[in-house]
Amino acid sequence: MVAEIGHFALALALGLALATIAAAVIGHRPGRDGWLQLVAPLARAGLIAVTIALMALVTGYVTSDFSILNVWQNSHTAKPLLYKITGAWGNHEGSMLLWVWVLQLYAAFVPRTRRLLDLRMRAKVLAVQAAIAAAFLLFILAASNPFLRLDPAPLEGRGLNPLLQDPGLAFHPPLLYLGYVGFSIVYAFAAAALIAGRMDAIVARAMRPFALAAFSALTLGIGLGSWWAYYELGWGGFWFWDPVENASFIPWLAGAALIHSLVVTEKRGALARWTLVLATITFALALLGTFLVRSGVLTSVHAFAVDPRRGLFILAILTAAIVAAFALLAWRAPLLERAAGCRPVSREGAMMLNNVLLAVAAAVVLVGTLYPLALEALTGEKISVGAPYFVTLFGPLAVILLALVVVAPHLRWKRDAAGRLAFLLPRAGLGALAALAAVAAAFGLPGVLAALAIALAGALIASALAEWRRAWPRTQGRRSGLREALRRIPLNRHAYALAHLGLAVTVIGVVAAESFATEKTVLVEPGAGVEVAGRRLVFEGLEPAIGPNYTAVAGLFRLDGPGGPLLDPARRSYWAPPMETTEAAIRPTPLGDIYLAIGARRGDAVELRASFKPLVALIWLGALLMATGGLLALVSRVRLAARRVPAREENAS
Amino acid sequence: MTPGRLLWFLPLVPVLLLAALLWRGLITHDETIPSARVGRPLPLLALPRLDAPQETVDAAAIAARAPVLVNFFASWCGPCRVEHPLLEELAKEDVAIIGIAYKDAADDTRRFLARLGNPFADVLVDADGRALIDFGASGVPESFLVDADGRIVWHQPGPLTPEIIARELEPRLAALKKEEKAR
Numbered sequence: 001m002v003a004e005i006g007h008f009a010l011a012l013a014l015g016l017a018l019a020t021i022a023a024a025v026i027g028h029r030p031g032r033d034g035w036l037q038l039v040a041p042l043a044r045a046g047l048i049a050v051t052i053a054l055m056a057l058v059t060g061y062v063t064s065d066f067s068i069l070n071v072w073q074n075s076h077t078a079k080p081l082l083y084k085i086t087g088a089w090g091n092h093e094g095s096m097l098l099w100v101w102v103l104q105l106y107a108a109f110v111p112r113t114r115r116l117l118d119l120r121m122r123a124k125v126l127a128v129q130a131a132i133a134a135a136f137l138l139f140i141l142a143a144s145n146p147f148l149r150l151d152p153a154p155l156e157g158r159g160l161n162p163l164l165q166d167p168g169l170a171f172h173p174p175l176l177y178l179g180y181v182g183f184s185i186v187y188a189f190a191a192a193a194l195i196a197g198r199m200d201a202i203v204a205r206a207m208r209p210f211a212l213a214a215f216s217a218l219t220l221g222i223g224l225g226s227w228w229a230y231y232e233l234g235w236g237g238f239w240f241w242d243p244v245e246n247a248s249f250i251p252w253l254a255g256a257a258l259i260h261s262l263v264v265t266e267k268r269g270a271l272a273r274w275t276l277v278l279a280t281i282t283f284a285l286a287l288l289g290t291f292l293v294r295s296g297v298l299t300s301v302h303a304f305a306v307d308p309r310r311g312l313f314i315l316a317i318l319t320a321a322i323v324a325a326f327a328l329l330a331w332r333a334p335l336l337e338r339a340a341g342c343r344p345v346s347r348e349g350a351m352m353l354n355n356v357l358l359a360v361a362a363a364v365v366l367v368g369t370l371y372p373l374a375l376e377a378l379t380g381e382k383i384s385v386g387a388p389y390f391v392t393l394f395g396p397l398a399v400i401l402l403a404l405v406v407v408a409p410h411l412r413w414k415r416d417a418a419g420r421l422a423f424l425l426p427r428a429g430l431g432a433l434a435a436l437a438a439v440a441a442a443f444g445l446p447g448v449l450a451a452l453a454i455a456l457a458g459a460l461i462a463s464a465l466a467e468w469r470r471a472w473p474r475t476q477g478r479r480s481g482l483r484e485a486l487r488r489i490p491l492n493r494h495a496y497a498l499a500h501l502g503l504a505v506t507v508i509g510v511v512a513a514e515s516f517a518t519e520k521t522v523l524v525e526p527g528a529g530v531e532v533a534g535r536r537l538v539f540e541g542l543e544p545a546i547g548p549n550y551t552a553v554a555g556l557f558r559l560d561g562p563g564g565p566l567l568d569p570a571r572r573s574y575w576a577p578p579m580e581t582t583e584a585a586i587r588p589t590p591l592g593d594i595y596l597a598i599g600a601r602r603g604d605a606v607e608l609r610a611s612f613k614p615l616v617a618l619i620w621l622g623a624l625l626m627a628t629g630g631l632l633a634l635v636s637r638v639r640l641a642a643r644r645v646p647a648r649e650e651n652a653s
Numbered sequence: 654m655t656p657g658r659l660l661w662f663l664p665l666v667p668v669l670l671l672a673a674l675l676w677r678g679l680i681t682h683d684e685t686i687p688s689a690r691v692g693r694p695l696p697l698l699a700l701p702r703l704d705a706p707q708e709t710v711d712a713a714a715i716a717a718r719a720p721v722l723v724n725f726f727a728s729w730c731g732p733c734r735v736e737h738p739l740l741e742e743l744a745k746e747d748v749a750i751i752g753i754a755y756k757d758a759a760d761d762t763r764r765f766l767a768r769l770g771n772p773f774a775d776v777l778v779d780a781d782g783r784a785l786i787d788f789g790a791s792g793v794p795e796s797f798l799v800d801a802d803g804r805i806v807w808h809q810p811g812p813l814t815p816e817i818i819a820r821e822l823e824p825r826l827a828a829l830k831k832e833e834k835a836r
Binding site: 277284288291311312315318319322323326327329330331333334370373374376377 | 657658661662664665668669671672674675676677678679680
């Protein structure tokens with residue numbers, strides 16, 4: 001029954017999406033505002049329908065209803081409840097359903113822009129979003145229906161890939177989708193702006209919260225995925241330049257450019273066309289990301305749920321959507337008024353440069369990701385593009401970008417004199433030296449590029465602190481207290497200082513973990529000791545353990561002699577589906593993580609890989625700060641929109 | 654339309670090219686990894702024969718039977734059992750196959766061949782697994798097609814299937830036989 005409800009709700013959602021488009025199109029003519037009034041309620045009904053479908057699927061998973069093909073393929077009665085729920089989107093069909101749900105969720109927030117945009121504009125945005133939703137709903141119903149039945153129903157399911165049975169990964173796809181799909185609504189705004197022939201500060205102001213939400217969610221999603229890879233895949237890497245990782249990183253770079261160019265468009269009315277181009281590109285890259293993950297066209301460690309036949313369908317949607325997006329851009333953008341230019345030494349000039357650098361960085365990653373595919377198509381030769389390419393090209397770009405972020409927030413809008421920034425020099429220099437000295441004292445001398453990155457990250461921290469200092473309120477020449485400051489410093493200044501601080505923190509984490517990690521693999525006998533990061537580990541023996549759907553063998557390692565903390569890296573054997581996973585034991589210390597993973601056993605002895613990962617936690621701390629900065633900016637934009645702009649006449653066009 | 658406006662349509666070109674590329678990638682993509690051994694000579698090896706351990710067979714002796722298929726197998730390997738009837742069929746079609754028993758006890762190998770049939774022109778023993786490494790193989794079963802110059806022409810990591818035999822092995826075998834006649 002639950003499958004039929006879900007299936008019906010999906011069909012209903014498709015109908016509602018088409019009705020949303022129809023209402024917007026019919027209401028387009030003057031004097032038919034009644035139709036336009038219908039658009040938002042129809043979109044909301046679409047969200048409800050997809051929510052019901054998603055709930056139906058989750059119910060199927062929670063009750064282990066193996067008469068549903070999808071549940072049988074991906075679930076098992078012995079699976080813990082959390083993974084039964086999250087397993088609903090741990091597969092192709094379910095994740096496409098989640099995709100559409102997030103799409104509709106964002107659409108439900110479009111009516112909140114009523115203080116900024118009139119009814120016509122909002123109807124256009126919702127119609128574009130409904131068109132995207134309709135395409136994906138059609139795809140789900142035609143080629144990846146999660147509600148297909150299985151008759152006779154088996155007693156037991158096949159189980160979920162154990163690597164995916166992990167809290168980090170339970171929330172990785174929803175966050176990633178909140179990011180990817182968020183850029184679709186940003187595009188819907190851009191498309192509406194193109195159709196209306198109007199891209200001004202007001203439209204940019206309406207777009208910004210959505211772009212910020214998408215960017216923050218994508219940052220968290222990527223961070224979470226990288227953290228999962230670090231502790232679950234068992235060799236302690238946090239980024240592999242794997243095609244599927246890149247597929248999320250490319251839109252992230254484009255999105256980072258977008259949230260900055262939107263600021264320029266909102267504050268100065270400049271870069272309007274570029275912002276639209278960027279919104280289109282970011283959306284296209286998000287779709288490309290979905291395609292790469294879902295189709296399996298690139299060989300990847302993420303090939304968890306791939307099926308090439310479906311790839312063709314997604315490719316068709318992708319191509320149609322991107323071609324339509326770019327055609328709309330080409331047709332309408334030249335009609336927009338050319339905005340005023342800007343001077344190189346000014347806030348908007350710096351942001352333009354930032355956009356160029358981010359766009360080049362995104363292009364570099366895109367080329368590296370697709371190059372093997374192009375080469376195979378043209379010559380049949382198979383290669384893989386690995387870290388050396390990305391580090392060589394992306395590294396210097398990132399360093400230049402860092403240097404820019406140190407300076408840019410201190411520049412004034414419109415025009416500025418470079419000499420005015422002299423005050424920054426001693427602070428930034430001090431920050432750079434302090435960071436370099438601290439790192440060198442703790443771990444030794446880094447290479448040239450690494451040293452440059454660390455120095456710039458130090459300078460960036462100093463620059464962000466100077467930002468707070470500058471914003472700190474004063475009463476009668478004296479700095480006010482912390483509480484007063486928190487109340488009076490505008491939220492958006494906290495936002496970008498925090499986000500830039502997060503960038504610096506992540507950079508330090510990445511560089512330290514890449515440059516100073518140590519690792520050794522040894523065969524240890526019980527009672528034998530291993531030296532790691534200057535501390536001593538003693539192997540006390542192996543211990544069996546049993547979990548809800550696996551058995552495990554853990555190695556017990558005592559750190560720092562008797563009474564010290566016990567580390568227990570393990571190997572788990574799941575039985576549905578049969579598979580072994582590595583559970584690393586991670587002991588955080590002030591300077592970095594001690595990371596243990598065990599391999600094959602030989603009698604009582606076991607193969608141990610002991611590594612030290614300096615400052616690796618900073619990577620994710622930084623991502624968290626960046627996302628928090630983005631969310632603060634979002635809150636500040638929402639507040640501002642509610643406060644400053646007078647409510648417009650609902651039906652004025 | 655002015656040239657300036659036409660310029661805006663330019664981004665459509667890379668987009669369409671990319672779509673064509675992804676489409677091609679989708680329909681032609683296969684997960685096989687090219688073998689670094691293809692085009693290289695057979696590794697220098699001298700492996701004992703299963704029936705007469707005192708006699709060894711080297712690369713030249715294998716090449717002398719060209720075109721010849723070298724097949725790594727083991728009695729303890731499930732996929733080898735699945736693959737075995739296909740080897741039998743190939744043998745019936747006069748394809749010379751040399752089997753190399755990988756890390757397998759001689760008695761087990763003999764029992765395996767006695768029960769399932771012996772498609773091999775010769776069975777060699779790779780008791781310590783060194784030959785498998787020299788061939789650049791990663792497990793059993795794997796097959797290598799060798800020409801008269803003692804070069805590896807083709808490599809199948811993993812079991813043979815009827816599709817792979819029809820699509821990849823047969824045409825190469827035919828080409829090698831034709832070459833042989835031309836000499």
